[in-house]
Amino acid sequence: MxxxxxxxxxxxxxxxxxxxxRAQYAGDIQLPGMLHAKVLRSPYAHARIVRLDVSQALALPGVKCVITGEDGPQVPWGVHKKERLTFAKGVVRFAGEEVAAVAAVTEEIARDAIDLIEVEYEELPAILTPEESLDPDAPTVHPGRVNNIAHEIRYHRGDVDAAFAQAHLVHEATYTTHAQYPGYMEPMATVATVDADGRLQVWTSTQSAHLVRGRLATVLGLPVSQVRVIQSTTGGGFGGKIIEDANSLVAGALALRTGKPVRVVNNRLEDFMAAPSSLPERITLKLGMDREGRIVAKEVRIVGDCGAYSGLAPEVLHVSAMRSDNMHRNTNVRSHATVVYTHTPPHGAFRGFGGTQMSFALNSHIDVMARKLDLDPLQVHRINAIEAGQTSVHGWKIGSTGLQECLTQCTEAIGWKDKRGKLATSGTRSRGVGMAAVMHVSGNRTIGNWDxxxxxxxxxxxxxxxxxxxxxxxxxxxxxxxxxxxxxxxxxxxxxxxxxxxxxxxxxxxxxxxxxxxxxxxxxxxxxxxxxxxxxxxxxxxxxxxxxxxxxxxxxxxxxxxxxxxxxxxxxxxxxxxxxxxxxxxxxxxxxxxAKTEMFDKETIYGNISPAYSFAAQAVEVEVDTETGQVTVIDSYVADDCGKAFNPQAVHGQSNGAAVQAIGWTLYEQLQMDNGRIVNGNFADYTMPTPDSVPEMRSGIVESMDPIGPYGAKGASETAILPGAPAIANAVFDAVGVRIHDLPITPEKVLAALRARRQGDTHA
Amino acid sequence: MxxxxxxxxxxxxxxxxxxxxRAQYAGDIQLPGMLHAKVLRSPYAHARIVRLDVSQALALPGVKCVITGEDGPQVPWGVHKKERLTFAKGVVRFAGEEVAAVAAVTEEIARDAIDLIEVEYEELPAILTPEESLDPDAPTVHPGRVNNIAHEIRYHRGDVDAAFAQAHLVHEATYTTHAQYPGYMEPMATVATVDADGRLQVWTSTQSAHLVRGRLATVLGLPVSQVRVIQSTTGGGFGGKIIEDANSLVAGALALRTGKPVRVVNNRLEDFMAAPSSLPERITLKLGMDREGRIVAKEVRIVGDCGAYSGLAPEVLHVSAMRSDNMHRNTNVRSHATVVYTHTPPHGAFRGFGGTQMSFALNSHIDVMARKLDLDPLQVHRINAIEAGQTSVHGWKIGSTGLQECLTQCTEAIGWKDKRGKLATSGTRSRGVGMAAVMHVSGNRTIGNWDxxxxxxxxxxxxxxxxxxxxxxxxxxxxxxxxxxxxxxxxxxxxxxxxxxxxxxxxxxxxxxxxxxxxxxxxxxxxxxxxxxxxxxxxxxxxxxxxxxxxxxxxxxxxxxxxxxxxxxxxxxxxxxxxxxxxxxxxxxxxxxxAKTEMFDKETIYGNISPAYSFAAQAVEVEVDTETGQVTVIDSYVADDCGKAFNPQAVHGQSNGAAVQAIGWTLYEQLQMDNGRIVNGNFADYTMPTPDSVPEMRSGIVESMDPIGPYGAKGASETAILPGAPAIANAVFDAVGVRIHDLPITPEKVLAALRARRQGDTHA
Known part of the structure; x- marks a missing residue:
């Protein structure tokens, strides 16, 4: 024993x-003399700040400090492109952008003071879609960025054209994905203070204390050693709390200015406006397969919309473009991916980090093509799956993979063989099954030459x-x-x-x-x-x-x-x-x-970036109400190859949570925008899945015992979010024969597709 | 550069x-929901607790918890003898002992609640002096401790009797020293709380966070890992904040009981009762010297009074008995030292750690004997001083000593040669000079086999x-x-x-x-x-x-x-x-x-306990008012061999502060007791030296460049307190020809001695 x-x-x-x-979240922290801050945010997607008068706000009793772009930190920040000020100066680029902040003795006074700040805006034409951005005549979101392009990736390996020419089947289609709000329980929150020695001390809800420290130091003009960041208990992050929001900068700037502790806790609406949501992408995918379903050529075009500031979106774009290439044996790949600025709230890191977008396209595509080839997509996944010991088209060394076992587990669990194409329709309710397979990294040598x-x-x-x-x-x-x-x-x-x-x-x-x-x-x-x-x-x-x-x-x-x-x-x-x-x-x-991995090379984009790779597969059964268009997930089983489950309960928690988040993205959640402004920034109107909207989630663990992972383990936090959307889309097709290319799969889209299909049938 | x-x-x-x-002392800490505690202390030196009724206190609105010896921690504590409970149970052994504590929402309510605790005491006969303690018929402070002896030391090296027999001059006298209150600016203070994980978290004013952690864990029944101690900014310790007071235990017990943050800050009176003061000793010293003043034999008898609980007093006693032996070349030493319990507030560690007591006796004695031998005591110090490279009688390896240079510096600074015995009397004011030489450790392998x-x-x-x-x-x-x-x-x-x-x-x-x-x-x-x-x-x-x-x-x-x-x-x-x-x-x-030193061996008491040894010498000029008996220090110069002064200003600060503290002990400070109760526990009545009562303090640094010390440095915090008392006593003798053997040197004692001398003169 x-x-x-x-x-x-x-x-x-x-x-x-x-x-x-008892856990102390940043918002729970109370310090003597602590001030409460509120942020004034731009109501416009794009406007010039003509006049900004804080005198009335400053005059309100209890207000200790008002800070604006004029007198706030002047060092721009951003993960790669230093393009964003803590407070907008001269121009606002998205509705929700920080324009000013007030620190006052109570949160109520701070809120009242925000209302007393007079801002005169001159509204400017706003670019709200990537299509507009790429219009050569469009204005630029940031001066000097040609065609509003924030980042662009091109690669070509093998001989894609020749492979397409020889392919038995070539299929091309375009898919679009939308932004998902991270939806953590705890909104962004920071308490900052100046300690006895004059150092800035910060408690914040974050995924990385050291990255926060580095950014605070740079932007606020302090040596990093003069900044202490303590991660308070953090109630969810999902990628949104890496380094793309300004919450801790606002708190830090106000604490330095006032010399007092300052608490900045987003309310939910503020958080919807401030948090990065996931990167919306338009993906055009072309695959060539041989007769047995082997992918022989792949071509991808992506246009992503990073919103007003690029943050981590360029990295997300890389993942969308490249990651799924590595799960297949195919060696002929070509890609052109672009991420462009728009005057919308920034999009960036989100659980799955670009993987969900491409997974939707790729797994939908495989289902379509398998049907065309009269193959079971399960077999198509199996035949294409890379194996342990192989090096992928981008140089990724697959030390372990449990994908085949994941495929077996999830399809057996869901009753794939018996149900696919065979589920009976009952009145207006049709059922179908769908599946998807994915891969993810476990670490990534991306921020610098260290992981x-x-x-x-x-x-x-x-x-x-x-x-x-x-x-x-x-x-x-x-x-x-x-x-x-x-x-x-x-x-x-x-x-x-x-x-x-x-x-x-x-x-x-x-x-x-x-x-x-x-x-x-x-x-x-x-x-x-x-x-x-x-x-x-x-x-x-x-x-x-x-x-x-x-x-x-x-x-x-x-x-x-x-x-x-x-x-x-x-x-x-x-x-x-x-x-x-x-x-x-x-x-x-x-x-x-x-990790003995290779730094992302901007020229070759080739090399083993992660010490190990996780895989997952998911199969779902859905019911489509052909009268209302409503899609309901009846059963879901995601099998996660996490190498070795240290704590199976925790892995199941991750898998099930991720699968629910995927259901939300696929069926329920959608940021509603009005002229660039989020209009459903609350949990009543932004409809995340509730317990009654999902089945009892099922998940399985596949232990591929990675040779590098600790006791064989790999990451298990993100992989399981990747297959949900296409598994559902494929199941919808299996149920009612319509293919939804554009997420989310709303009842309206399903009804419209059903209508179109019926009209098509009529025309046929 | x-x-x-x-x-x-x-x-x-x-x-x-x-x-x-801006520095945050424990008392400055404010935590949400923090309770304030007050301690009920025994008004009697010795009594049985017949009845203890906390019901009225508990009923007071705002009171959250009352804790007593009955329901408080039952694990006794103490540095070596685990003999003291956090709250007295059944019997109280000193006036000021913790009987109960209240935690309430404000300090005022806690204080009021203390007054509502009903305690019926049966007063018992109290032992208030060591002489009473050692009376074979005396009751025992702690059951089973024969003759109330807490600790006893005997050693004999060389052949003391033979050496005395051959000595040219033998002199014996008895000296007594009194307790000094540490007098730090910040009284004992602790804030304790239970953290999110149920661990006890404590901010406290202390000289040792890890020792506090260990004691909290033991007494409160927690593994040490479940206790976190953070030293808050500490406003002075002087030995009093090592581990001999109950402040942090009270806070910890109340925090565990209430589950809330609890603040326990002594007011000054409470601190006078709770803090260990220095160990009063009665020292009988017999020295034999040859014609040139070489010490050839030394015999010491000490009775110390540790008060009701022994704490660190046994260690202090060792220092009093042994340390000064090592500064001389003499190899014939015999000692019998005893520390006994009395029903008085505990005495223990204090800056100098027993060194001051023996320094007073020894340096007074050397002055007396030098006069008898018609020698300059400066020369007696010089001739006896141990040298670098020598091993002392107790096995101490002297790696460096700047004592000769200290002697030179301080006597030259004070004008020794021109002033000794030569200062004119002006009316009722006589001046004289005196000097003393001392040594101290720099580290001590004493708590365990590690330093x-x-x-x-x-x-x-x-x-x-x-x-x-x-x-x-x-x-x-x-x-x-x-x-x-x-x-x-x-x-x-x-x-x-x-x-x-x-x-x-x-x-x-x-x-x-x-x-x-x-x-x-x-x-x-x-x-x-x-x-x-x-x-x-x-x-x-x-x-x-x-x-x-x-x-x-x-x-x-x-x-x-x-x-x-x-x-x-x-x-x-x-x-x-x-x-x-x-x-x-x-x-x-x-x-x-x-340190490559040797653990204190209880049998042999031999071995090199410290990696290096510090030395100091002090010379003072005093003025004695023969009408009032008032002694005033006119000039003081202490030369400190700290090996190498990293920060001369800090060394001077230590030297001057220590010298002032010595002046306080020698002339001004005295705990006034009434039946075992401190009656002058405040800074108005306990008269520490004020700026107008001391001259501009002067000090010099001697850099002996210790071979083991970092860049040659040794400790500099304590040495300079050691020579003050005898330097002053010797100067008083030089001024007015009276020898005060009992500290403090009050005007009454000086007048009485002057009177006795005049009567003696009359009789002569």
Missing amino acids: NASTLGTSVPQVNAKAKVLG GSTVMVKLNEDGRAIIHSSEADMGQGAQTMLCQVIAHELDIPLSHVHITLPDTDSSPWAIGSLASRVTIVAGNAAIRAGQAAREKLVTLASQLLEVPAEQLECAEGMVRVKADPSRKLTVAELARTHIWRHGGEGIQVTGSWD | NASTLGTSVPQVNAKAKVLG GSTVMVKLNEDGRAIIHSSEADMGQGAQTMLCQVIAHELDIPLSHVHITLPDTDSSPWAIGSLASRVTIVAGNAAIRAGQAAREKLVTLASQLLEVPAEQLECAEGMVRVKADPSRKLTVAELARTHIWRHGGEGIQVTGSWD
């Missing part, structure tokens, strides 16, 4: 704190451990995973391991939670940290027991002689003695791990 | 925060550093010293180094600030941490510049080729690249150092 919980379902280590309401992490462990004299890591837990389970690793490596109970929230002063450098990187990268770092701690214990035990280290084992909370377990010292005794002896010191060690 | 501030006077790194009122420290440095990508250490700065400058070391090792500006307050979750294990250990122990650890960081920088620079590491130097904020300084990389560039590269990681390193 050992104490390890690896592979066992355990509650999240921070679950109790959350359930009992590493360092984990620090302090082993206390009670034999318990405290972990410091800057990898963020925003609900996905990173903290639990790290605790499981350390508990496993030291073979102590999980309850004996505590993990602190990221704190840039004390936690080691880490990139944070994105690209499904934490389990594989920080998990491996944690193994090394645990090993380093264990080595110290064993070395000391070897001295004390006078037994060579190799004859000892660290197990069950002690170090003991393998051949005579009665000769032992507890971890507590050893940790204590490690201090209290000649040359002693407390055990406080770090472990680092950096 | 380099950026090092070593040897330069710089302001304390935390001075600005303190001066601007080490670990310092962690995080080097940020702006080339600046953040230090984590658990060594406490309570005003003495530990934080500045550590910052200076790291700035020096990396050759970056001092302003580019930030140090955090000790936090047991993240700061490495350290014992804390006691035994003048921090500069030498943590200073050496910091050098190693700085070297480790530098090595990482140089290794990386070597790779990047393609130059062997040994041809590189880390200087002026960069690593450069020694032979071609134009080839360079800044520390910032290197720190950044250390992350962003293949196999990268943030630079976060630790350095540990443990």
Whole structure:
């Protein structure tokens, strides 16, 4: 017996704190003298600020500070393109853009003061669609950006034209996807203050404390060491809390200006306007297949809409364009992808990071072509799937893949063989099944030439451990995973391991939670940290027991002689003695791990960017009401190849949550815009799936035991969101024979398609 | 040029925060829902608690919790003897002992509730002096402690009797010393709370976060890992805030009981009752000297009074008995020291840690005997002083000593040669000069078999550093010293180094600030941490510049080729690249150092307990008003051998502060007791020296460049308090010919002695 919980379902280590309401989110923080801030946002998609008068706001009793683009931070920010000011200056580029902020003694006064700021705008013509953006006569969102292009990718590998020419079947179609709001429980929130030494101290809801620190320092003109960022308990991120919103900058700027603690908590409407939503794309996909369904050529054209500021959208575009190429054996690929500016709220990182968009197109396309070839799409997926040991068209080295098993699991679970094309219609209700297969990264060498992490462990004299890591837990389970690793490596109970929230002063450098990187990268770092701690214990035990280290084992909370377990010292005794002896010191060690991957090369765009790749497949059964057009998911099973499930319950949670988020995107959620302005920025009108709108979600775990992953594990947070939309679209086709190319699959579109099909039938 | 501030006077790194009122002391902490606690203390020195009724207190609106000995923590605490409960149970043993505590929504309500607690005491006979304690018929303060003896030390080295028999002069006298209240600006203060995960989190004013953590865990029944202690800015400690008071235990117990933040801040009267004051001792000293003043034999008998609980008093007693033996070449020493319980507030650790008491006796004695031998005591000190390279009678290895130079400096400064015995009397005012010489440790292997420290440095990508250490700065400058070391090792500006307050979750294990250990122990650890960081920088620079590491130097904020300084990389560039590269990681390193000293052996009491030894000498000029008996210090010069002064201004601050504290103890401060109760527990009646009662303090630095100390440095916080009392007593004798054996030297005692001398003269 050992104490390890690896592979066992355990509650999240921070679950109790959350359930009992004790977890401290940024918005819960109360500091003496704390001010409350509100942000004035542009009501126009595009306008010139003609006059901005804050005098009445400043005169309101209780108002401590008003800050605008004129007197606010003048250093522009942005992930790659430094193009956005904390507060708009001269011109606003989207409805919702930060124009000014007020800090006051209460939130109510701050809100009232916002209303007292007089802004005179001269409304300007707004570009609201990528088509308008690309019009050569269109005005530019940012001066000097030709055709409003924020980023463009072109690649060509193999001989696409020749392959198309030889293909048995070529099919081309265009798909469009819409923006999804991240919809986390906790909106963006920050409390910033100036500490006793004049340093800026920030608690914020984030996926990356160190990236936030770096941006705050740059924009606010401080050395990074003068900024301390502590990740407060974070209630969901889904990509929206990486680094694309201004919340922490507003708080930081106001704290520096006032010298007081300042709380900036978005309400839901503000969050809808401020958070990046996912990147809408128009994807034209052309595939060539041989008679057996093998993809022999692929051509992709994408136009994405990043909104007014590009943020992470260029990276998202890369993923949309390229990632799915790597899941297939096909070596002839050509792509031209463009992301353009519009005068709309910024779009960027979102769970799946561009994968959902292309997955919709590609899996829909495969279904269409399989039907044309009279093949089961399951077989088409199988025949095309890349295998472990292979290197993909873009140089990705597939160390492990459980895709075949995922395909088996989900189709068997859903009753694929018996149901596909065979489900009976009952009155106006038709049922059908659909499926999709996807891949994702587990880490990505993208931000800089590093995809590493360092984990620090302090082993206390009670034999318990405290972990410091800057990898963020925003609900996905990173903290639990790290605790499981350390508990496993030291073979102590999980309850004996505590993990602190990221704190840039004390936690080691880490990139944070994105690209499904934490389990594989920080998990491996944690193994090394645990090993380093264990080595110290064993070395000391070897001295004390006078037994060579190799004859000892660290197990069950002690170090003991393998051949005579009665000769032992507890971890507590050893940790204590490690201090209290000649040359002693407390055990406080770090472990680092950096993926041996290749930095994204802008020229070749070739190379193994991730240490491992996750796969998933999903099959669904839907019911379509042909009278109302309503699509209902009846059953869903997503099989997730996460390498090894540390905590199956957590993987199921991720898979099911992701699958529900995919259902929302596919069927229910849609940002309604009026002249560039979000008009349904609340949870009553922005209809995220409720429990009664989804079936009992089912998911399966496939353990492909990745050779590089910690104990074989890979990322499991994002993959499962990828297949939902096309699986549903394909099921809708299976049910009622209409193909929806444009998300979301609204009743109106289904009815229209049914009508068109009937008219087509009539015409036939 | 380099950026090092070593040897330069710089302001304390935390001075600005303190001066601007920004530093956060424990009492400044405000947490949402925080309760305020007050402690009910025994009014009797010894009594049985017959009845304790908290019902009325509990019924007072706003009261959230009342805790007593019956329902409070049942685990006794104490440094060595676990003999004290957080709240007295059944019996109280000193006036001021904690009987109950109330937590309420305001401090006023808590205070009112304290008044509503009904306690019926049966007063018991109280032992108020050590003489009573040692009476075989006396009751015992603690059951089972024979003769009320808390601790006893006996040793005999050499042949004391034979040496006395051969001595030219033998003199014996008895001296008594009184308790001094530490008198820090900030009374004991703690805020404790239960964090989101149910862990106890404590901010407290302390000299040792880790010792506080350990005691909280033990007494409150938690694993240490479930307790997090953060040292808040601490406004003075002087030994009183090591681990002998109950403040943090009260806060911790109430926080656990209520689940809410609880603030416990002593007011000054409470602090007088709760803080350990210094150990009163009755010292009988017998010295034998040869004709030239060489000490050839020494016999010491000490009875100390630890009060109701022994705390650190046994360790203090060891110092009183033994330490001064090591400053002389004499090898014949015999000692019998006893510390006994009385029903008085506990006495224990205090700056100098027992050294002041024996210094008073020994330096007075040397002055007496020098006069008898018609020698200048300066010469007696010189002839007896141990030298560098010698091993003392107790096995202490003297690596460095600047005592001869200290003696020279202070006597020259004061005009010793011209003034001793030669100062004119003006009316009723007589002047005289006196001097004394002392030694102290720099570290002490006493708490366990470890006297080490670990310092962690995080080097940020702006080339600046953040230090984590658990060594406490309570005003003495530990934080500045550590910052200076790291700035020096990396050759970056001092302003580019930030140090955090000790936090047991993240700061490495350290014992804390006691035994003048921090500069030498943590200073050496910091050098190693700085070297480790530098090595990482140089290794990386070597790779990047393609130059062997040994041809590189880390200087002026960069690593450069020694032979071609134009080839360079800044520390910032290197720190950044250390992350962003293949196999990268943030630079976060630790350095540990443990003194190669010997653990205090209870049998032999022999061995080198400290890595280095500090020396000091002081000369003063006093004026005695023969009409009033008032003694005024006219001039004072203390020369401190601190090895190497990192920060001369800080050393002078320590020396001058210590010398003033010695003046207070010698002339002004006296705890007035009425039946065991402190009756002058406030700064109006407990008369600490005010600026108008001391001269402009003068001090000198002697740099003996210790071979083990960091850059030659030794401790400088305590030594300078040791010589003040006997220097003044000797000066009083020089002025008016009376010898005061009993501290403090009050006008009444001086007048009485003058009267006795006149009567003696009359009789003569």
